[in-house]
Amino acid sequence: MFVLVAMTAILLELFHHSRVSLARFGWGFLTSVAWNPVTREFGAASSIFGTIVSTVIALLLAIPLALVIAMFLVEVAHPRVARPVGYGIELLAAVPSIIYGMWGLFVLAPVLAEHVQPRLQAIVGGLPLFSGPPMGIGVFTAGIVLALMVLPFITAVMRDIFTLVPPVLKESGYGMGATTWEVTRKVTMRHGMRGMVGGVFLGLGRALGETMAVTFVIGNDHRIAASLFASGNTISSTLANEFTEASEPVYLSALVELGLILFVVTLLVQIAAQMWLRRLKRRLGADL
Amino acid sequence: MRRRPVWPRRLADAAVKAASVLAAALGLAMLAWILAVVLQRGASALNWRFITGMPVPPGAEGGGLANAIVGTFLVTLLACVIGVPIGMMAGVYLAEFGAGRTLAALVRFLVNVMIGVPSIIIGLFVYTIVVLPAGHFSGWAGGVALSLLILPVVARTTEDMLALVPNPLRESSLALGAPRWRTTLHIVFRAARSGLLTGVLLAVARISGETAPLLFTALNSPYWPRSLSGPTANLTVTIFNYAMSPYPNWQRAAWGASFLITLGVLALTVVSRALARERTR
Numbered sequence: 001m002f003v004l005v006a007m008t009a010i011l012l013e014l015f016h017h018s019r020v021s022l023a024r025f026g027w028g029f030l031t032s033v034a035w036n037p038v039t040r041e042f043g044a045a046s047s048i049f050g051t052i053v054s055t056v057i058a059l060l061l062a063i064p065l066a067l068v069i070a071m072f073l074v075e076v077a078h079p080r081v082a083r084p085v086g087y088g089i090e091l092l093a094a095v096p097s098i099i100y101g102m103w104g105l106f107v108l109a110p111v112l113a114e115h116v117q118p119r120l121q122a123i124v125g126g127l128p129l130f131s132g133p134p135m136g137i138g139v140f141t142a143g144i145v146l147a148l149m150v151l152p153f154i155t156a157v158m159r160d161i162f163t164l165v166p167p168v169l170k171e172s173g174y175g176m177g178a179t180t181w182e183v184t185r186k187v188t189m190r191h192g193m194r195g196m197v198g199g200v201f202l203g204l205g206r207a208l209g210e211t212m213a214v215t216f217v218i219g220n221d222h223r224i225a226a227s228l229f230a231s232g233n234t235i236s237s238t239l240a241n242e243f244t245e246a247s248e249p250v251y252l253s254a255l256v257e258l259g260l261i262l263f264v265v266t267l268l269v270q271i272a273a274q275m276w277l278r279r280l281k282r283r284l285g286a287d288l
Numbered sequence: 289m290r291r292r293p294v295w296p297r298r299l300a301d302a303a304v305k306a307a308s309v310l311a312a313a314l315g316l317a318m319l320a321w322i323l324a325v326v327l328q329r330g331a332s333a334l335n336w337r338f339i340t341g342m343p344v345p346p347g348a349e350g351g352g353l354a355n356a357i358v359g360t361f362l363v364t365l366l367a368c369v370i371g372v373p374i375g376m377m378a379g380v381y382l383a384e385f386g387a388g389r390t391l392a393a394l395v396r397f398l399v400n401v402m403i404g405v406p407s408i409i410i411g412l413f414v415y416t417i418v419v420l421p422a423g424h425f426s427g428w429a430g431g432v433a434l435s436l437l438i439l440p441v442v443a444r445t446t447e448d449m450l451a452l453v454p455n456p457l458r459e460s461s462l463a464l465g466a467p468r469w470r471t472t473l474h475i476v477f478r479a480a481r482s483g484l485l486t487g488v489l490l491a492v493a494r495i496s497g498e499t500a501p502l503l504f505t506a507l508n509s510p511y512w513p514r515s516l517s518g519p520t521a522n523l524t525v526t527i528f529n530y531a532m533s534p535y536p537n538w539q540r541a542a543w544g545a546s547f548l549i550t551l552g553v554l555a556l557t558v559v560s561r562a563l564a565r566e567r568t569r
Contacts, residue, residue, distance in 0.1 A: 014413065065311045072308035087561075088316045094557040095322060095550065096497025098524050102531055102546050103322045106329075106539075148318055155315075179301035202404070209406020211500040212528065236408045236500070240528075243415075243504055259412040263405065270404040274397060 011267075014260040030261075035222035042254035044261060046222045050139060050232035051262075054214060055207040057143025057228070062151045063200060069151075070158035071184050086159070093152035101216030104145040109136035109217060112144075117229055135219070140228040142218040146210055150203035157199025161192035194280050201273035209266050211236035235262045323550070330547020333540045343510045343526075343541075353545055359427065359513040359521040360549075363506055364496050366431030366516065371438035372488055378439070379446025384472050396447070402440040410436050411501030419505060427513060427520030430506025434495045441494060445487025449480040482563055489560035497553045499524035523549050 030048070034041040069089060073082045113136030165188045173183040189196070219231020220241050233241075235258050243255055341352030378395065386392025414433040419425055453476050461471040477484070507519040508526055523545045530542035 009413070009417070014409075014416070065315070068304065068308035068311045069315055071304070072312045076305055076308050077312070085312050085316060088319055089312070091554070091557070092315065092319050094493060094553060095319075096499075096524070096553055098497065098499045098527050099322065099326060099546055099550050102527065102542065103325055105531065107321075107325050151315060179297055181301040181304040182297065184304075205404045209404075209408065211406065211408040212524075215528075216531070236406060239408055239412065240500060240503055243412075244507065256412065256416070259409055263409045266404065266406055266409070267401065270401040273404075274400050 047235045051234040054142040058146030061147035066154035074162035098212045100213035104217040154203040161195040198277040205269045329543040333544030355521040356526045360523045363430045367434030371435030375439040375442025378443035382447040383450035399440045408500035411504045415504040425507035425519045427516030433501035438491045441491040449483030493556035
């Protein structure tokens, strides 16, 4: 009961408090790159852009990793090895996000700046995607940290799917002389594609709203840069950084509207993921 | 018909298998790397003064975070006091009384969605309903924000755990003439006790490392948390503030605080997992 009330209340409250900014900027808020507390010009475009880019990087890295890790845990490794390894991967989800932030800022960022980013530039140099000084902090780093954070969630769903595929199907594959990878690709993945999509959606929801780790490593700069090595910001990092400084009503309202956008988007993602997984559950008759 | 050679398929298989081993190793290595860094840098910041002393200004030596440790403890406790009973009631409703009702299905759906709502949004929400009307940041607001985070988690684990209690147990209690509430409270709860405890522990582990919802609610404070009606010191926001500062001794303190938080959260997680495994055995 209370949950119902709480969810509605969140939506109404955020809407209510962003009305100043809604009235002032209208739909242009979504596309404007301006962010100037002095002239009271605010737009969400750079935050939205940063959120999308860092999330895409995170998913691009995390999905294949999660897939092969799940395959390792279910098909390749001996159960005696798989259990502790699976436990370790799950523990990645238990590490608080601020710890990821500390690690990302003080440990990972210098490593990236000194070793990884210059090499990437040397290999694919010239592409605007990897241009600019390798500072270590930026959208790229944020994506890596996010990938590590959503990895356990996606892996968990994938692992369930691997174990849910009827053994008969897999055995017929092996009986035909298929290799493990072929069975995975042509039997398991085809059978469990919908479930995997659901798992990716769960990871997506996590990555979109993640705050602290991203705030530490993304650089917090209101701009849209072509390079992945440039600093940027996300909706949640903007909120975390500027909320306590916002003194003007318009400023505050603009920040709340950012929150509203994030809330609505994650809500949609969550609802889509839940409906998707529920439909799937009914079809497979098993608990995901 | 031309025979396709076998070796490319074998090669692809071996490559993917190798990749899967590498990926798993990579995941574990990252975990080990993070933990090692936190342990190493945190342990060097840690000493008796760190746990019992008060914060010092940048540049000064020594000092501790006793206020933040106590503050985190108080705010988490408050969140449990508010969130656990409500969450449990919601879980009981879903498992015992709501079977087959549309309302229950809706609530269950929203519980799942609410688990996925970013914690910073919860913080924002509590800011608008508690901090703005009150006119200042407070530990109470921090507790309320964390309780909203813990609530859906507790509700879901409660429902799951109660669903594991065999039905004949309920039926025998009802057959003896016990009313429904009594059956739930004295029979079902007792049977599911350790499972419920596990759920609560996991939920506590989840919120005690949270930072984002506290930024706008409890804020932070360099003083002893005398009452929860003012800004309240807590470990996670302290880490954020100290880590972003340019002062080496503050950054060192941030590592020390990270060490404490990580240790606490991981210990809670591991203990509750061990409890859960014992149950299923």
